Amino acid sequence: MGIIKKVPVYAEKFPGGGIITTSLNYIFSQSQASSLWYLLFGTACCAIELMATGASRYDFDRFGMIFRASPRQSDLIIAAGTITKKMAPRLKLLHDQMAEPRYVIAMGGCTVGGGPFYYDSYAVEKGIDHIVPVDVYIPGCPPRPESLFEGCLKLQEKVKLQKIQDWS
Amino acid sequence: MTEGLRTEEFQVNMGPHHPSTHGVCRFILTMDGEVIVRAEPVIGYLHRSLEKICENRTYAQCIPVMDRFEYCTSMCCNEVFALAVEKLAGIEVPEYAEYLRVIMMELNRIASHMIWYGTTALDLGAITPFLYSFREREDILDMFEMTCGQRLTYNYIRIGGVSKDIPPEFIPKCKEFLATIDHKIDDYERMLTENPIFMVRNKGVGTLSPEMAIAYGVSGPSLRASGIKYDLRRDDPYSIYNRFKFDIPVCHNGDCYDRYIIRIKEMRESAKIVRQALEQLPNAEVNTGKMVKANFKPAKGEVYSRIENSRGEMGVYIQSTGDTKKPLRVKMRGGSYNQLQVMPELVKGVKIADVVAIMASLDIIMPEVDR
Amino acid sequence: MTFEELTTYLTEKFGDKLELLETGKFEPFFLIKKENLVEICEAVKTDDKLLIDFLCNIGAIDTGEKFEIVYNLASIKKNIRFDLKLVMEYEGAEVDSVQEVWPCSNWYEREMWELYGINIKNHDNLTRFLLPDEWDQGHPMLKNWDAPDFKRMPEVE
Ligand code: SF4
Numbered sequence: 001m002g003i004i005k006k007v008p009v010y011a012e013k014f015p016g017g018g019i020i021t022t023s024l025n026y027i028f029s030q031s032q033a034s035s036l037w038y039l040l041f042g043t044a045c046c047a048i049e050l051m052a053t054g055a056s057r058y059d060f061d062r063f064g065m066i067f068r069a070s071p072r073q074s075d076l077i078i079a080a081g082t083i084t085k086k087m088a089p090r091l092k093l094l095h096d097q098m099a100e101p102r103y104v105i106a107m108g109g110c111t112v113g114g115g116p117f118y119y120d121s122y123a124v125e126k127g128i129d130h131i132v133p134v135d136v137y138i139p140g141c142p143p144r145p146e147s148l149f150e151g152c153l154k155l156q157e158k159v160k161l162q163k164i165q166d167w168s
Numbered sequence: 169m170t171e172g173l174r175t176e177e178f179q180v181n182m183g184p185h186h187p188s189t190h191g192v193c194r195f196i197l198t199m200d201g202e203v204i205v206r207a208e209p210v211i212g213y214l215h216r217s218l219e220k221i222c223e224n225r226t227y228a229q230c231i232p233v234m235d236r237f238e239y240c241t242s243m244c245c246n247e248v249f250a251l252a253v254e255k256l257a258g259i260e261v262p263e264y265a266e267y268l269r270v271i272m273m274e275l276n277r278i279a280s281h282m283i284w285y286g287t288t289a290l291d292l293g294a295i296t297p298f299l300y301s302f303r304e305r306e307d308i309l310d311m312f313e314m315t316c317g318q319r320l321t322y323n324y325i326r327i328g329g330v331s332k333d334i335p336p337e338f339i340p341k342c343k344e345f346l347a348t349i350d351h352k353i354d355d356y357e358r359m360l361t362e363n364p365i366f367m368v369r370n371k372g373v374g375t376l377s378p379e380m381a382i383a384y385g386v387s388g389p390s391l392r393a394s395g396i397k398y399d400l401r402r403d404d405p406y407s408i409y410n411r412f413k414f415d416i417p418v419c420h421n422g423d424c425y426d427r428y429i430i431r432i433k434e435m436r437e438s439a440k441i442v443r444q445a446l447e448q449l450p451n452a453e454v455n456t457g458k459m460v461k462a463n464f465k466p467a468k469g470e471v472y473s474r475i476e477n478s479r480g481e482m483g484v485y486i487q488s489t490g491d492t493k494k495p496l497r498v499k500m501r502g503g504s505y506n507q508l509q510v511m512p513e514l515v516k517g518v519k520i521a522d523v524v525a526i527m528a529s530l531d532i533i534m535p536e537v538d539r
Numbered sequence: 540m541t542f543e544e545l546t547t548y549l550t551e552k553f554g555d556k557l558e559l560l561e562t563g564k565f566e567p568f569f570l571i572k573k574e575n576l577v578e579i580c581e582a583v584k585t586d587d588k589l590l591i592d593f594l595c596n597i598g599a600i601d602t603g604e605k606f607e608i609v610y611n612l613a614s615i616k617k618n619i620r621f622d623l624k625l626v627m628e629y630e631g632a633e634v635d636s637v638q639e640v641w642p643c644s645n646w647y648e649r650e651m652w653e654l655y656g657i658n659i660k661n662h663d664n665l666t667r668f669l670l671p672d673e674w675d676q677g678h679p680m681l682k683n684w685d686a687p688d689f690k691r692m693p694e695v696e
Contacts, residue, residue: 041185043192043214044535045239045320048283052309052319055286055302086671087192087213090185116236119692120224122679123217123670126688142320212669220680224692255565382592382615385643398615469562472611472622474595485598485609487562499598499609506643538669 033159035064039074044081046108046142053145071097082110095132109141184213207512214538222498235321243276244477246325252473257466262455265329274438279308280478288528329457370425374526385506388480389430394422400476424529479503502536567621580640597647599655633658654680
């Protein structure tokens with residue numbers, strides 16, 4: 001019963017079962033936070049770290065994060081890797097194709113602000129936050145899988161706090 | 169009745185965001201039914217202008233930029249740049265550092281082939297091999313991490329030597345890894361080598377003739393799968409590769425399956441080299457070399473140095489004017505650039521599903537193409 | 540072939556069409572004229588002693604005064620390596636394509652055309668491929684190139 005105490009539910013027992021009453025908001029945000037499916041959008045070095053995170057040792061699945069190849073099926077873009085000026089419109093397009101509510105994690109220095117390509121590069125977009133809205137920034141070049149976990153947990157906290165009324 | 173029937177060509181756009189294009193390559197495929205008539209690769213989605221960046225960095229600062237050139241084998245990228253500058257400036261690398269370099273590069277080659285193994289299987293629809301190969305890759309990354317603190321972009325091999333000595337726990341860990349790697353590779357082989365689905369998808373697909381391979385500048389494992397025994401570690405020895413005994417695996421059909429076999433065999437050979445290097449590692453003097461300073465200026469000159477990395481010949485051309493701290497020009501050459509260039513020839517007349525198999529077997533990685 | 544053998548062989552074969560540069564201390568670098576480029580390339584490819592079948596790399600260089608183009612060549616069968624170099628003025632920079640000799644030169648030349656603005660004669664597909672399609676800021680690899688959002692790394696001592 002420990003967990004029941006902490007969550008906003010009203011439970012009533014009767015022989016052979018019980019009824020739980022809770023808010024719609026709570027149900028939606030909880031279930032969404034624990035199954036954030038991400039779009040496989042890896043462009044450069046950080047994508048290898050993203051792959052390693054999804055593989056055996058780090059096992060991304062235990063956070064309920066599974067990769068999808070199509071934007072229509074995903075809730076989250078983990079932008080892993082450099083976004084160049086040529087790639088930027090594609091990122092925007094993919095973001096637009098996702099259904100609301102949608103989230104963006106900027107993984108790695110490149111997507112946060114240009115990273116190692118801030119100076120002297122004519123082709124790299126300096127941060128993706130002027131292309132798509134970013135929810136969580138994860139610095140690092142590349143960030144370790146642990147930092148990616150931290151970022152995802154932060155995002156889950158954010159998702160849990162949101163209200164249905166906020167969905168546009 | 170048949171007079172009215174005719175087929176029409178149409179175009180299919182594959183990429184740039186496609187899970188099996190290994191990053192961000194895009195193909196415009198002209199199709200007749202399910203058969204490809206023409207394919208045109210469109211690249212540049214990852215063009216980060218590394219060459220321009222290098223022109224505005226000092227020599228020592230170029231090494232981290234080289235890491236991002238081909239991140240699956242960053243050690244080799246470091247080495248090729250360091251090698252070129254050492255040639256220009258006439259720097260001698262201590263023997264101990266040379267051994268460390270070889271150990272790191274060969275471990276990195278194994279790690280890179282493991283990525284290739286996992287993603288190739290993934291592209292062809294098998295998920296399990298990916299999980300297996302990444303499990304062993306983590307062991308290699310642990311070793312790198314305890315040496316230089318990074319998992320992917322190492323900046324370890326510097327001009328004049330290596331950045332620091334290996335920690336004491338490296339050698340036991342490495343020996344443990346080498347003791348099991350052969351069994352692990354046997355496991356890999358058991359999963360794919362005689363797997364009927366894998367064989368059907370790969371045998372006789374994407375055959376690259378030796379003449380075409382040379383004409384298009386294909387190098388590395390893809391060239392050796394076409395029957396040409398050419399490996400820069402033996403033919404143009406750099407570092408101390410002439411002190412080790414290893415075989416150069418060759419196959420003769422030049423199809424996707426042969427390219428698979430070659431890489432599997434190469435992993436074993438690399439493990440052999442690491443074993444020998446660990447044995448010969450001079451214990452007497454620990455000398456990791458002297459790093460160059462920020463205001464280091466090599467003499468006027470130009471040099472093209474090349475090494476064998478896991479995707480073929482990796483080269484870098486450097487021109488120095490002799491009076492500035494920065495190189496006048498750094499031109500990088502990656503094996504994938506030429507491998508992608510030959511793709512339109514290989515995919516002519518195959519089904520669309522085979523494009524993925526061919527691309528995976530050539531082991532194309534986009535940053536090396538776009539730079 | 541050693542360095543000396545190779546240089547003597549090449550200078551004997553081509554006479555004054557080649558000039559050995561002393562900047563290449565580690566491998567033979569030859570300066571050639573752009574009129575002779577295709578002819579020399581064909582000759583080194585078919586020569587029995589050289590059999591240069593492998594084009595490693597083509598790179599253009601903007602030295603601040605002139606353009607240079609370097610061809611890094613290798614032979615797989617004979618295991619030889621040397622380089623050819625062209626020098627030309629900015630004005631009307633133009634070079635013949637060596638696509639007939641080594642098909643892989645196609646992309647290298649296309650890249651040169653795109654990033655440096657060197658025109659390539661007899662090239663079958665001179666279209667933009669590394670830069671975005673809507674790019675209108677000129678040739679970014681030139682030394683004096685600049686753009687509003689292009690930042691140079693500050694000098695640190
Ligand atoms: S942040 Fe670093 S590791 Fe990540 S894509 Fe950029 S350069 Fe690569």
